[in-house]
Amino acid sequence: MPPVNPARVRFGTQGWNYPAWVGPFYPTGTRPADFLRTFARAFETVEIDSTFYAIPPASTVRGWAQRVPDGFVFTCKMPQEITHERRFAGCEELLFAFTERMRELGSRLGPILIQCGPDFAPRQGKAFAEFLQLLPRDLRFAVEFRQPAWVRRRVLDLLREHRVALALSDGKWIPREWLLKLCEQPTADFAYLRWMGPDRTITDYSHLQVDRSVELDAWARMMPVLQGQVREIFGFVNNHFAGHAPASVRMLQERLAIPTVDPLSIGEQPTLF
Template sequence: MLLYGTSSWSERTWVGAFYPPGTKPGEMLTQYATRFSTVEADNTYYAIPSRKLVAGWEAKTPMGFVMSAKFPRSVVHAGTGEKPDATKLFDASETAKFLDVMSLLGPKCGPLVMQFPYFNQSAFRSLGEFLARLEPYLETLPKTFRYGVEVRNKAWLTPELTDSLRRHRVALVLLDLLYMPHPCDVELDLVTTDFSYVRLIGDRKATETAGGGKFDRIVVDRTERLKLWAEYLSNLGDKLPIYTYANNHYAGFGPDTARQLERLVEGLKLDR
C-alpha cells in the first residue's frame, strides 16, 4: 500500500495553485485532506505543538487520514545553534511532552520521525558511538507509536545500522537528498520493519533560486529521479505500507511531485 502526500500543508503560495483562491491558513488542512490521504507535519520539528493545535488537526481531517510528524529539534538535534550538541540529544521530558500531544490524533497518527542532522566526528566518532546512544533511547519509547530514524551520514548506511533498527522495529527513513545515495544505489536491504517511509527533499538552495521564493509550480525537472523511485516503490508496495512525502524543495511544488510519482507508479503497475 502506497500513501502519497507532502511535507507540510501551510505554504501560502499554494493558494490559487493547489488551494482554492481565498483559502485562509486555518482552512488549508481541511482542503488538503480532500486531495491527499496523508501529510507530514513539518512544524513539529521546530516546536512541540500545543494540545489545542493537535486536537484541531484531528478535527479538521476525516477518518482514515494519516498525519506523520517529526520529533522536535530539542530531542533529535539539541542545542539552539547550527551545530548539534550530541550531549543534549534524547531529552526524556521533551519526548514525553511530544508523544503526549501527538496521542491526541488517535488512529490518525502516522509514523513519528527522528530527523537527525549530519553528525561530524566531533559529535560522534563512529556509527557505533551513535547507536550506543540511540538504542537505549529507542527502548524507552512506548510501542503504541510507529517510529522512523533518518540519518544524513551516508557512510552510516551499513548492516550495523539496519540490524539495530530491525531489532527495535523502527523504520529507516529513505531519503532523496543532495548528498545521500538513492536506495537503488545501496547494496543493502533498507526495509527494517513492517512499513517504509520516504522523504523527497532535493536541493533546497537550487530549488529556491529557480522558484524565486515561491512554491506554486515545478521548477526543477526530477522526472528521471522519480522514475527510479517509482520502480523501487512499486517493487515494495504490495509487501508493506509505504508513506511517501514530497517536499516543496524537491522540484518546486510538493503536491505536483507527489501526484507525478503516483502516476509513474500506477503506470508501472499497468505495464506488468
C-alpha cells in the same frame, strides 16, 4: 515474513501551510485556516514539520485531527531539542511529553520521524541505541540519518530489532543508488520515503521549476519491490524537490497508477515547467 498483499501507499507533502499554493493548488481566496481541510481532499497523509521546533499545544493537535476525514494520517517530526540539541541523551521525560501530546491525534497519528542532524555521526551511536529503548512500542517511528556512515549492517539490525524504519530521503546526504537498494531490506513493517531535492535554492513554491522525471521514474520502478516487503508505505515530497510539492506527488501517483484528485476539483490550475 513478507506481507501477503501489496503495501498500501500513502503519498503527501511535507507541510501544508504555504500561501504560494493558493491559486495553483488551494482555490483562490482560501484562508490559511482552511488550508489543511482543503489539502485533505486531495491527499490522505501529510508530514507535520512544526513539531520539529516545539511541542504544539493540545488544542492545536486536536484541531488538526478535527479538520481531516477518517482515514487521513499525520506523520510528524520529533522535536529538535531531542535530536539536535540533546542528541538523544537525557530525553525520557521530553520524549514522553511529546508522544503523549501527539496521541491527541488518535487514530490519525502515523509514524513519527526522528530526523538526525547532518553532524550526528556513528561515534554517538551509544546514546542513540539507548534512546531507541525508550520508544513506546505501540507507536511507529522512522529515523533519517544524514551521514552515509550510518548505513551499515549493524545499524540496520539495531533498527530492525526496535521495529524502526530507516527513512529513505532522496536529497544530498545519501546516494540515491543506496536508497533504492535499501528498499530491498526494510527494517520495519512500513516504509518512510522523503523527496527533498539537492538544495534549497528554490524559493517560489507556486509551480514546478525542475524536471525530476528521471528521479521519479527510478523510484517508481523500485516501488513494487518495496510494496512486497512492507505493509504500508508513506512518502512525502518537499517543495525544494521540484518547486511545487503537490504536483510532484501527483506525478508519483500517476507513475504507480494511484488515482489522483483532479486539480480543478479543488480549484487548482495545471502547472507547467
